[in-house]
Ligand SMILES: Nc1ncnc2c1ncn2[C@@H]1O[C@H](COP(=O)(O)OP(=O)(O)OP(=O)(O)O)[C@@H](O)[C@H]1O
């Protein structure tokens with residue numbers, strides 16, 4: 251499969267000269283699903299905001315399909331094929347589901363086909379089309395936010411905190427949609443998720459970020475079989491030594 255997103259030696263953060271993410275390297279192929287894991291404050295959101303052009307890189311390059319993306323330019327990133335579902339979902343809460351989707355679909359002509367394609371992934375939204383986004387359940391709001399991003403036909407779909415405020419049962423229903431989108435359309439998916447085992451079950455590849463550096467990178471299936479490795483990457487090897495074998499630190503490996 252062709253490389254679609256490439257980050258090389260990216261430094262990211264909020265103050266020039268003081269990156270909170272350092273030397274971030276990434277190569278994601280078409281149709282690949284990558285989960286970006288790590289403890290609070292590790293820099294996951296910072297990475298996604300940087301990739302989506304909402305923060306300028308403090309060093310390094312980001313390429314989509316071999317072309318450098320202009321840094322700190324959300325429009326350039328969107329035009330290059332990056333779409334971000336932010337952790338707050340950023341829906342227009344006073345607009346209906348249909349209106350939220352319509353705003354994301356470029357062509358008026360293609361509207362009904364686009365709508366049906368999105369509703370194919372999230373059938374329960376069909377009967378909610380006339381409902382204000384703010385009146386949806388958390389799970390429905392996340393479906394709408396992902397659907398709106400898919401309407402842009404991104405080459406790379408970025409999702410921050412997929413499961414924020416959602417019951418694990420809802421997350422288990424949403425995650426396979428990401429797999430289907432990647433498999434059927436070749437869209438690459440990079441998602442941040444706190445339910446580590448659920449994320450590893452659907453992803454091809456995983457990265458654990460800790461204190462702004464990549465602490466672990468590997469095939470998701472292999473990491474799922476080695477939760478201890480993931481714990482060590484979260485905690486740092488020294489702290490992880492305090493966790494007895496077979497006793498995952500609470501809340502870490504969901
Ligand atoms: N707007 C900001 N201005 C300055 N520093 C920030 C800002 N947002 C985040 N940071 C800092 O950047 C670092 C990385 O934060 P980031 O939000 O990327 O972490 P995260 O991995 O997404 O954490 P979480 O799991 O809590 O969402 C933290 O030290 C944080 O305090």
Ligand SMILES: [Mg+2]
Nearest residue numbers: 294295296337
């Ligand atoms: Mg975050």
